[in-house]
Amino acid sequence: AARIIRAFGFRNIMTVNAVVSSVFLAACALFTVTTPLLLIMIILVVGGFFRSLQFTAINALTYADVEPExxxxxxxxxxxxxQLAISAGVALGAFSVETTMLFRHDTELTAGDFGPGFLVVSVLSAMSTFYFMRLPADAGHQVSGRRTVVISDPTRESEAEEEASRETVTARDQRIS
Incomplete structure (x- = not known):
């Protein structure tokens, strides 16, 4: 995870990874009794990798600007x-399953009732992308080892232009005299 984050940066990893993780979570909604076990295992392992990478990046970025004391x-x-976020996700998933059962007029829980719950939680997860996109390009560079992105300051550029202009006028005036 450290190499991936160092290579691409927190913002890029977390933005793309939020979408990828959500897609794998939504894929769980497509599981049926006839879905091959190998396919289920591949989706769960690969999706788990991306979710793990996301949790690692979020947790590392959480402490990037915190002083040691x-x-x-x-x-x-x-x-x-x-823990609150996980609890909210579980509650939302459970609410989705219950709502699905209500719409289907089911009294007993079946495997088919879980699909909409996975989709709802997946959409909620994907919405985090908008927050990750708003992070600065160099977010967390102190903990990732990635070099900082230098962004020019327009006020400093105009000051430099004015100084260069003054020097040009001064040099011209000295040549004329």
Whole structure:
């Protein structure tokens, strides 16, 4: 994970990975009794890799700007936040399964009731892409080892232009005299 993040940066990895992870999560909605076990295993393993990469990137970025003396507080806050997010996802998935059963007028839970739940949670996961896209290009560079992106400052550029202009006028005036 460290090499991948260093090569592509947190923003790029997390943005693309949110979509890829969501696609693999949505693929679970297509599982039926006739789905080959090997295909199910491949989807779960590859999807698990991308979800694991996403969790690693999010957790590493969580602590990128935290001073060492505040690390224990940040760890506690991040753990609570992560548990709340997981709980919300499980609750939303369960609500989707219950709603599916209600619409189908089912009284017993069947495998077919889980498909819409996977799709709902997948869409919610994919929505995180919009937040990851808004991260700065050099987000987390201090922990990834990736070099910072230098963005020019328009105010400094105009100051440099004015100074160059003054030097040109001064040099011209000295030649004329």
């Amino acid at each position: 505040r690390m224990s507080r940040a760890t506690t806050l991040a753990s609570v936040n992560q």
